[in-house]
Each structure stands twice: as C-alpha cells, then as structure tokens.
Amino acid sequence: MSVSRPSQPPTTSVTLLGRLRDPADEQAWHEFDRRYRTLIVRFLRSRGLQVADAEDTAQIVLTKLVTGLRAFEYDASKGGFRAYLFRCTRSGLSDFFLRQDNHAHPVSLETTRIAASANADPEAERAFEREWVEHHYRLAVERYRVTAENRAAAILDATLAGRSVKTIAEDLAMNEAAVHKAQQRLRDRLRELIAEQLRDEEDPHERPSE
Numbered sequence: 001m002s003v004s005r006p007s008q009p010p011t012t013s014v015t016l017l018g019r020l021r022d023p024a025d026e027q028a029w030h031e032f033d034r035r036y037r038t039l040i041v042r043f044l045r046s047r048g049l050q051v052a053d054a055e056d057t058a059q060i061v062l063t064k065l066v067t068g069l070r071a072f073e074y075d076a077s078k079g080g081f082r083a084y085l086f087r088c089t090r091s092g093l094s095d096f097f098l099r100q101d102n103h104a105h106p107v108s109l110e111t112t113r114i115a116a117s118a119n120a121d122p123e124a125e126r127a128f129e130r131e132w133v134e135h136h137y138r139l140a141v142e143r144y145r146v147t148a149e150n151r152a153a154a155i156l157d158a159t160l161a162g163r164s165v166k167t168i169a170e171d172l173a174m175n176e177a178a179v180h181k182a183q184q185r186l187r188d189r190l191r192e193l194i195a196e197q198l199r200d201e202e203d204p205h206e207r208p209s210e
Contacts, residue, residue, distance in 0.1 A: 016028060016031065016032065016200050016201075017069075017072075017074065017081060017200070017201060017202065020032060020069045020070065020072075021069065021070045021071075021072075023070065029066060032065075032069075033062055035139065036062075036085065036135075037058055037062060038135070038138075039131055039132065039135040040058040040061055040062070040085075040089050040092075041054045041055060041058045042131050042134075042135075043089055043127060043128050043131045044057055044058060044089070044092075044093060044096075046127045046131065047093055047121075047124065047127065049093075049096065053096065057092050057093065057095075057096045058092070060092055060095070061088055061089050061091075061092035064088065064092075065085075065088060068088065072084060074202065076202075080201065080202065081201040081202070082132055082201065086125060086128045089128070090124060090128075093124075136194050136197050136198065137190070137194065139193075139197060140190045140193035140194045140197065141156070141160075141190065143193050144156065144186070144189055144190060144193060151172060151182075152182065152185075152186070154171075154172060155168060155172070155179065155182045155183065155186065156186060158171065158172075159183055159186065165179045165180060165183075
C-alpha cells in the first residue's frame with residue numbers, strides 16, 4: 001500500500017527525550033504527540049476500544065505524559081522508553097475499564113478484577129510490541145518520502161503495493177537490475193531511519209558523542 005506524503009516532515013532530534021523534560025519546549029511536545037498518538041490509539045483499538053474511546057483514552061495518556069516524562073529516568077534494563085510508554089498506556093486502558101464498570105455498576109465488586117485483567121493480559125505487551133515495530137516502520141517510510149526523488153518515491157509506492165520487479169521496471173522504464181538496486185537502497189535507508197528513531201528514544205545523557 002502507498003503512504004501519503006505528510007504536510008510537514010516528522011523531524012528527528014537526538015535529544016527529544018531530554019527536550020521533553022523542559023516545560024518551555026512546546027515544539028518537543030508537539031513532535032512527541034505527532035509521533036506517538038497514532039501508536040497509542042492503534043494499541044487501544046487492538047484491545048477492543050471503539051474509535052472515540054481510544055481517542056479519548058489516548059488524550060488522557062498523553063496529557064499525563066506531559067508531566068510524567070519530565071521526571072522519567074531512562075533505564076535500559078527495564079526496557080527503556082518503550083516499556084515506560086507501554087506501562088503508561090496500559091494504565092490508561094485499565095482506568096478506562098474501571099470508569100466503564102463504575103458507570104454501569106457504582107457499587108460493583110468487579111472493578112478490581114476488570115482493571116487487573118487489563119494489566120495481566122499476556123497478549124497486551126505482545127500487541128504493543130507489534131504496534132511499536134509497525135509504528136517505527138511507518139514513521140521511517142513517511143520520512144523517506146519527504147526527501148525522496150520522484151522515481152525513488154514511485155519505487156517505494158510500487159514496492160509497498162506488492163508489485164513485481166518486472167512490473168515496476170516496465171512502468172518506470174527501468175531495467176530489472178536497476179530496480180533491484182533501488183529497492184536495496186530503499187531498504188538500507190529505512191533501516192538507517194529506524195535506527196535514528198530508536199536512538200532518539202534513548203537517554204541523551206548516556207549516548208556517545210558523534
């Protein structure tokens with residue numbers, strides 16, 4: 001499938017995690033919101049929430065992260081930022097179930113069980129991990145498209161659409177060997193972009209200087 005060109009490129013900053021600790025850096029928060037809102041919503045939808053509920057819960061999670069990330073301590077042994085975001089999102093999911101149950105049964109004894117089910121779901125972390133991987137792939141594709149030349153963008157679209165090398169070569173008046181090389185360059189560049197995105201989620205104080 002093709003990926004639409006964003007109105008403005010998602011920027012990368014090697015210190016985004018550190019910038020989020022600065023309450024005066026509003027651009028860092030806007031960038032974080034743009035990057036991760038869809039990931040959070042998609043995960044919540046995978047756990048059964050309807051679109052509106054997932055959007056509302058994601059907003060609550062993101063609002064809490066505004067202050068939570070200012071005090072966030074990066075710990076790679078505990079999964080780093082990815083694990084932290086998962087715990088925050090899972091907490092939002094648990095709170096959603098509690099609100100739903102309390103609304104329907106104000107004195108129900110089932111609230112603890114329902115909240116615990118959101119936290120104990122063994123599939124939840126695997127679902128979040130899948131969304132995390134897809135999130136970084138989508139973000140890398142968007143970033144690639146922003147700077148790609150027309151032919152490179154066309155090869156990207158055709159490759160994502162599942163077209164054969166032969167068909168791509170015919171459509172773009174290229175030989176098949178050239179298409180293979182272009183696709184390899186595409187794969188290499190996407191790997192580089194994903195690596196940059198993952199580094200951007202590390203502790204800026206522990207990263208080696210470049």
